[in-house]
Amino acid sequence: MAAEPTITLTVARFRPEKDAEPTHQSYTIPYRDDMVVLDALNYIKSYIDGSLTYRWSCRMGICGSCGMTVNGTPTLTCASFLRDFYPNGVTVEPLANFPVIRDLVIDMSDFMHKLNAIQPWIIREDEKPLSGGEYLQTPAQLEEFHQYSLCINCMLCYAACPVYGMEPEFLGPAAIALARRYNLDSRDQGSMTRLQVLATSEGIWDCTFVGECSVVCPKHVDPAKAIQQTKLDTTMNWYKRLLLPWTRR
Amino acid sequence: MSNSQIKSGWIRNVAPAPGGYHGSDQPGLPFGWWNANRRYTIYMLREASSVFVALWALRFLMQLGRLRRGKEAYDGFVRAQRHPLWVLFNLISLGFAALHSVTFLQLAGVVQTVRLGERKLPPEQVTAGAFAGWAAASLTVIGALLFGGLRGRKSETEEV
Numbered sequence: 001m002a003a004e005p006t007i008t009l010t011v012a013r014f015r016p017e018k019d020a021e022p023t024h025q026s027y028t029i030p031y032r033d034d035m036v037v038l039d040a041l042n043y044i045k046s047y048i049d050g051s052l053t054y055r056w057s058c059r060m061g062i063c064g065s066c067g068m069t070v071n072g073t074p075t076l077t078c079a080s081f082l083r084d085f086y087p088n089g090v091t092v093e094p095l096a097n098f099p100v101i102r103d104l105v106i107d108m109s110d111f112m113h114k115l116n117a118i119q120p121w122i123i124r125e126d127e128k129p130l131s132g133g134e135y136l137q138t139p140a141q142l143e144e145f146h147q148y149s150l151c152i153n154c155m156l157c158y159a160a161c162p163v164y165g166m167e168p169e170f171l172g173p174a175a176i177a178l179a180r181r182y183n184l185d186s187r188d189q190g191s192m193t194r195l196q197v198l199a200t201s202e203g204i205w206d207c208t209f210v211g212e213c214s215v216v217c218p219k220h221v222d223p224a225k226a227i228q229q230t231k232l233d234t235t236m237n238w239y240k241r242l243l244l245p246w247t248r249r
Numbered sequence: 250m251s252n253s254q255i256k257s258g259w260i261r262n263v264a265p266a267p268g269g270y271h272g273s274d275q276p277g278l279p280f281g282w283w284n285a286n287r288r289y290t291i292y293m294l295r296e297a298s299s300v301f302v303a304l305w306a307l308r309f310l311m312q313l314g315r316l317r318r319g320k321e322a323y324d325g326f327v328r329a330q331r332h333p334l335w336v337l338f339n340l341i342s343l344g345f346a347a348l349h350s351v352t353f354l355q356l357a358g359v360v361q362t363v364r365l366g367e368r369k370l371p372p373e374q375v376t377a378g379a380f381a382g383w384a385a386a387s388l389t390v391i392g393a394l395l396f397g398g399l400r401g402r403k404s405e406t407e408e409v
Contacts, residue, residue, distance in 0.1 A: 072285065140367075162289065165278045209356065210292045228360040 007031040007082055008089040009040050011052065014100050022100060024091075025049075031086055037077040038066050041092065041104075054104035061218055064154030068104050069093040074159035074216045095159035097168075111155055114171050117197050118179035123190025135187040148181035148226055150219040157213035157223050163206055170206040171197065173213035173223030180226040199234045207231075295352045298345035305342040354379040 006028050014022040027044045035043075038056055045052050056066040059078045066077045071091050082090065098106035128135075157173035164170045179198055183191040198204055207227045214224040240247060283293040315326040329335060358376030362369060 162278055162282060165282070208296070210289065211356075212286075212288055212292075215288065222359075225359050228356070229362070232360060 005031040005086075007040070007086055009037075009044065010089055010091045011041070011044070011104070012093040012100075013052075013103050014094075015051075016102065022093075026089075031082060033081075033083040033086070035082045037068075037070055037075070037080045037082065037090060037092060040082060040090070041077065052104075053102045062152060064152035067095055067154040067156045067159070069096055069159065074156035076154060076156070076218045079218060095155060097159050097161070097165045098155070106155075108155060110168065111153075111158060111172065111174070114175045115153065115178065117171070118175050118182075118194055119190060120178045120182060122182065122185060122188045123193060124187075125189045137186055141186040144186070145181045145184035148177045148184070148221055151178055151181070151221045151223075152219055154218065156216045156218065160212040160216040162210055162212070163208060167202075167206060169202040171203045173207075173227065174221075176204060176207075176230060177221050177223035177226040180230055183230075195234065198230060204230050204234070291352070294345075294348060298349040301342045301345040302349060305339075305346070308338075308342075350383060354383055 008026055008028045010024050010026050012022045013019070013025045027048055029040055029043050029048070038059060041052065041054055041056075045054075054066070054068065054077075056078065057063040058065070061076055061079050064076070067074060068077050069075070069092070070077060070080050071085065074095055077092070092104065094100045094104045094106045098108065098110070101107050151174055153174060155174065158164050161170070161173055164172050176198065179194045182188045183194060204227050207224075209224060209228060211224045214222045217223065283289040312323075312326060315322045330339070355376055357379045358372035358374070361375055363375050363378075364370070
């Protein structure tokens with residue numbers, strides 16, 4: 001009888017109580033071609049080493065929790081099949097550009113702070129009473145921002161962005177894409193408020209259009225497009241206010 | 250290239266993680282980070298292209314200065330341009346200028362939304378249009394240079 005196929009995962013470990021810096025640990029596990037990297041991690045945790053620590057939740061590319069670096073590329077581990085690497089091994093590490101709390105778990109507080117800064121909710125100047133009914137929207141108005149509303153906050157784009165790696169003050173791809181999502185929403189009136197954060201040197205102007213954020217995005221949000229379009233819009237608005245000052249609000 | 254982010258030094262500090270691994274305290278990526286994948290490398294070449302475009306623009310300003318100083322000064326400049334080092338510099342600059350134009354126009358379709366009435370043009374069509382415009386402009390300039398150059402030669406010969 002043929003031996004059961006196996007695959008080796010090299011996983012980053014960092015246990016702050018005893019490690020000064022991250023190290024690698026290898027695990028060899030049974031291989032099946034329908035397994036994803038997250039399944040492999042769950043196998044390790046269940047049967048080999050219960051101390052391995054990582055985040056996950058939905059297993060279906062919705063929650064954005066299981067983002068890690070797989071063979072050097074930021075990836076959702078629930079959507080990364082072992083068969084794409086087999087018979088070679090797989091290296092699993094935490095997302096780059098973030099501090100590591102333990103093993104594969106990173107500290108996302110910087111991202112949460114930036115997300116909050118762009119106020120990712122509908123801002124109204126004149127809130128109508130509930131009796132006034134819903135704020136209606138046409139399919140064309142929905143189409144304007146729909147792509148940017150697909151972001152699941154998985155932070156793969158931050159891990160792929162060398163600008164964020166070099167300049168941690170950069171607002172970053174997902175936060176800017178979400179700001180654009182609300183700025184383009186016909187129900188929203190908060191674009192001038194968000195502009196205070198967006199149109200700064202740490203905002204859109206820090207981006208030099210590497211474009212890797214859009215490559216790794218698992219939901220095809222295309223944050224690079226959102227950033228460049230915001231640059232174009234703010235520049236056009238600046239010229240418009242300069243040349244047609246009476247249109248200034 | 251290493252497929253380990255830890256070995257290549259990308260896992261490092263950005264924000265405080267109490268009791269966690271902060272990596273280097275200095276922001277920045279390890280030297281050679283652009284070799285991590287081909288897209289980063291092309292990005293760096295695109296950024297580097299601006300240096301050669303700027304240097305060539307300086308060379309062009311020099312050329313204009315010589316033109317202002319008269320025929321003899323300008324002829325000297327043209328002769329100097331035949332030196333292999335100048336030829337090499339011009340060729341490298343042309344290569345980088347082409348790379349800059351190609352990458353810029355490829356991105357134009359992504360950034361610029363073009364509408365025809367109610368319909369949004371797909372990015373590929375916008376990019377294709379931009380490339381067509383670039384080709385037309387280049388052909389016009391090449392045509393003007395060749396045609397103008399031939400006419401210039403002809404009038405020079407007539408003068409002689």
